[in-house]
Amino acid sequence: MKVSSRSADLLGRLGLMLIVYLVFALHLPSYYSPAGVAALLDSAVLSGLVALGVALTMIAGEMDLSVGSLAALAGILAVKLFPIGVFPSIIVVVLVCAAIGALQGWLIHRIGINSMIFTVGTLIAFRGIALLVSGEKTQLVPLEDIAATDILIGKFGIFSVLSLALFAAAALIFAFTRWTLWGREIFAIGGGRSESRAAGVPIRRPIMIAFALSAALAGLAGALLSLKAGSASPLSYDSLLLEAVAACLIGGISLKGGKGSIVGVLIGLFCIRFLVTGIAALGAPFWAQSLATGLLLIIVIVAEAIFAAAAGRFRLAMRRPAPIIKVPA
């Protein structure tokens, strides 16, 4: 019965996404042409990959704010490593980022510090390191070698290599969180830290895994996008966090941890992409995009909080045992 109510929740979100889609599809032919859909999918890759990682840390009851800076750093590293080849470079960068994330998770667990506080520090520091590593200059793939990166813009119907990477990552994360012990542990510690500990869940492992995956995905996003563009700027991706977080929240990842699904993240992601892309494509000024994104997010989280509070009261009322009027012996 609860399974169906969970899917009802997802259906509601899907409905919201479709409404946003339809509203813009009425005005924009590119919303239903194959090339347009492909472009929409491509536009979701960057924030989508990052949102998957942010979702994991949020599910674990933590929060990784450093993803934007890390993606920028990853982009710089990927372009610097370009001479070893496109895919080796991506793999090395993702591994390095995963290691950084694991270390971050380990420290957060070891010190026992609030991860939002800790990652504010790393958010500043990673950006600084990106500037340092790049010598404060945009890093370029040599123009004569740029053809090597064409492999990243290959197309298969409405899918490109990049959007396939997004969906592959989403599928893997989905499988990981649903069907593996380690993935379920992330849900467990987010839903009840002390309960999980008492039940024997090793808290450190899921925290490290969540942060390692979050960093790896941010690294993958930064590396892919930078190599595709053939250049990386140390200042890029600073508004990434907002969109990733918005995708998670609209997709139903709970701010309190333990709840949410990867399918929801994808729904939230496209909801926000349809909105942002649509408003920009209509030629509306920036403030319209900004206001629409912010208001949508505020409405969603406030409504969700109110709804959750009401549901909690309802459950409490239901749980109250029926009074048995009987004078005890």
Place this chain on the structure above:
Amino acid sequence: MSIMTDVSPSAARRRSVPRFVWVIAAIVALYLVAGVITPSFATFDNMLVIVRAASITGIVAIGMSYVTISGNLFALSAAALGAFLAVIFALAVGHLGFAAGLAATLLVAILAGMAQGLSISVVGNPIITTLAFSTVFRGLAALFSGNSIVRIDSDIALALGTGRPLGVPTQSWAFIALALVSWALIRRARLGRLLVLSGANPQTAIASGLNVRLATVVAFVALSVGVAIMAVFTVSQFSQAKADLFAGYDFDYIAAVLVGGIALRGGQGSPLQAALGAILIALLQNFMLLNGFTAGLRMTVVGGLVLLATGAFHLLQRRLR
């Protein structure tokens, strides 16, 4: 189970080394070291320069400290709100004159603070909520400014923005005065006490009949007023406002609060610490600037300092618990 949190007397005594002493010690140490390395650093003039550099960030950091002390971590909307309020101030001064402009700005600031405070008391996650609000404020700033520079022509504003009574810039006077007033308010005002207690333990506060929701709203109104003061000073100094003002400043404010050692679990610390944190960072920035550190290195060092300070203060606190 029974809960005993007795602490050995020696620990209780160590507890009495307040955190701001550590920050002051760090400021003095850095000042001395930097003075030895860079002779031009340890001059009275440069000290004034550092306080001036700390002022604008510090004014907002003081407001941010209210948020932290009330148990709401911090806000990511201060910079965007600053741009919005700057535009509002410039528009209102242009149409209504300085006094009315100031009043209108404060009014909008208070409303913005209330909206955020109420939302946060419902949602419960201040960081995400203010992240969403920041895009709204930035959008409103662009909308109201019509994407152009809003200029003002007000002698009072100019005097406020560029005056130097007794050789010290008005911004620094305001910074110092605000730090002291905020400190007094936190210590002595009833609302200040409400804020502290709500941050120290919201459950106990509710059980004691205190209005924790009000505390959150008050904290965000205080932050918004700090932001308004910053916006008014900045607009006055340069006689203009733009929608892209203060972009990227949020982390400066937060860094000041963190480096000042205000406990993030709330209920401890004072606005003075945020002020000291702002001065420490300004000192460090000044030293690095004068020694030609690159921007990347400067940012890395500040990030490292934030990590070091939060980690160290956190461990210090945990050991004492």
Place this chain on the structure above:
Amino acid sequence: MNYKMSLPIAAVLLAGLCASPALAEDKGVIVAFVPSSTNPYIGQWAKGAQAKAGELGYTLKVIENNFNQAEQDSQVQQQLASGEKVAGYVWWPFENAAGVGSLRALSQSGAPVIVSNQYPIKGTEAYWTAYAGANDFLSGKTAAEILLDACAKSGVKCDKGAIIRFPAGVSAGDDRATGFQDAVKGKLDVLTVVPTAGFLEDEGYKVAAQIIPANKGQLTWLYTENDSLAGAAAQAARENGLVPGKDILIVGGTCHGDSKHVKNGEIAGTAIQSGYWEGWMAVQALGKFNTQGKVQDGETYLADNPDAPPADSDPVFKYNFLPNPAVGNSQAAYDAAKMWGKSADELCNF
């Protein structure tokens, strides 16, 4: 979240959409990709482009990305996918180098592509029709000339000085600094190049207020990459007991800020760099190409005629640069200064 919630959200969205204007078509649509009109210079650019497009009978659609190259790339794809027939594209990348892929995609659509504001990267010539916009090297060079001129005139000894530049990693800042340094090589001594954290007064002040007292007695000149920063630097200098224009010469070189510092002589002089005309000329170049059908090799600086804008019948070159007419630092000079029929006041104080 539940179904009920979706309804009000949808209502809000619909209301927003209904307000958006329907696009009228006549000579065709020009699509311009720009970072964000939150920046007033870009706002001016859009106004100028809009004006010229209207005059030529085009409809202009401006797509903003909020300083996010990845976003701009996806907007380009989206635009291309719409299958819309356009009269041409105007391309102002946020990250010049990173945008090359999108530029190439635009060029493959067959419509003419005019690059504006960001000097194109060498080797990408095949991807764009013409460049029409400012020249940041020129801007730095003009600033250097104004400064050297002021040094000669004022009799102030000019040797050591500092450059306050745009944030680290911003390419326009690199170009202006290079242009300036090339022009003063052997004539002036650059003590330090300090990047700010932003483009506006408050950031300029923050840096200048620390640099000036630290190098007191040494600094004889300051180059800040625009007049916003220069005005703030002048303020900082005055607060440190230096009289700008006498004890220290400050030059910004692009009139983008508060003109009072130029008018009262605090800034050694400026040059009109007009966002309005830059947008205007980008659209004009596109219009020229559409009527003339060809581009001439080489580069040209459009004539800085004070009274009339360049004619639509002029040929379009591969590189068309916006002139940067210098303006003297007095009220009279400022009042007299005009470019293409608009006064300096109109063009610089937006």
Place this chain on the structure above:
Amino acid sequence: MLRMTNISKRYGATEVLREVALEVRSGEVMALMGENGAGKSTLVKILAGIEPADAGTIEIAGEPVTIRSPRHSQAAGVAYVAQELSIVESLSVAENVFLGDTDAGLFRSPRSLSTKARPFLLKVGLEQVDPLELAENLSVAERQLVEIARLLSRKARIAILDEPTAALSDAEILRVKGAVRTLADNGCAVIYVTHRMAEVFELSTRVTVLRNGRSFPSIETASLTVDTLIEHMLGRKLEQMFPARATRMGESVVELDQCIGHGLLAPISLSVRRGEILALAGQVGSGANAVLRMLAGVLPVASGTMKLRGAAFAPHSIADSIAAKVAYCSDDRKRDGIFAVRSVPENLSAPALDRVSRLQMISPVMESRHTRGIAELFGIDLAYLTRLAGNLSGGNQQKVALGKWLGIEPDVLLVEEPTRGVDVGARAEIYRHLRSLAERGLTVIFASSDTQEVLGLADQIATFYHGRMVRVVSAESSTPESIVRDVIHPTLAA
């Protein structure tokens, strides 16, 4: 199977366990008995790896083991059902059954987990529950049974059940008993902590009694009667720590008429007079606390009416009850009793900020007078006034948590477990102060599971068992045995 020797543990200045020994054989059910605060929970938490022991050794199957975390404990073959639930609400029932179980394999699908979980759910009588259901939709009793299912799913050599039946109904208790028997029959050593006599006699083979943090050699259950067991638990302590009873009482102040709220199964009617101290005696889950919470405005009154000073009283929040001069002190001092990181004076003035401030500013003079007044009334050492509340001993923290309410000059003081985690000396002081306040006209209602305290402090005693009020008796006519009988085994009451 299990041998724990010389286990000691202290929290700060308070010794909770002192050289405790416990021995359990395979296939037996060892009942662990003792009054609240005797140290039972601490002992089993040490074994489960949730709390570290200060000293002592643990041997399992003859081999010494080190247990520092729940993981160690699990690895050693110990499974634990906690008094506080360890069910993660956002996971499914099946996942909760296998939570923390690494033997179930790295890969798991909801389907396979649910198939695997079903037999265990069946054993605890949860056959009607869908294993894929989220745990948040389960009742408290069902969650408790899921925990027991988890315990069954582990191939444990030693099983600990810490008051597993506190929140369960009789039918559910039957299932738990069945599950415990299965465990023991399969050769598991079971440690069963409970307050319910019936379960002890039905299930256990032996009983180990803890008293004031010390253990006594185990006794064969067969050789015990209810009376002798109660005697063992209470010991022969005749402490002169209680003040004299009320000399005079006024009119009725608080009246409950057929009130029912969450946690109560039958309506409650009570009347308490001015200057009276009423004890609500009962174990965890007995419903005694529910009465206090209804009066404090924390728990809504589902039906029935309450009266305060003769007028209808229906508080909706704590602020309402404070305004009506009713003060409430919960049993979780750390959570909502004190501001650990703030100073003692700030704690003491928290509920009465109006009384220490003028024109919205707090007056240090008034605050100092206020706090000194309370300190004197409640015997708080003036030297502590400069300390942080969190740095005080448990006893002094409790004095602060209680004493702060004097600032609002309450008519009624509601206290849950007034001396939980408080050492003996401070206890006597707290009793004395409560009594002297009652003499001045304060009405005190406290809930307690400590028989001595109930008997020594109260004028009237209302006993609670399993969501129902058993009876109201005067303290003078009661004995420890009669009270214990009422709260843990009312059917045997004479």
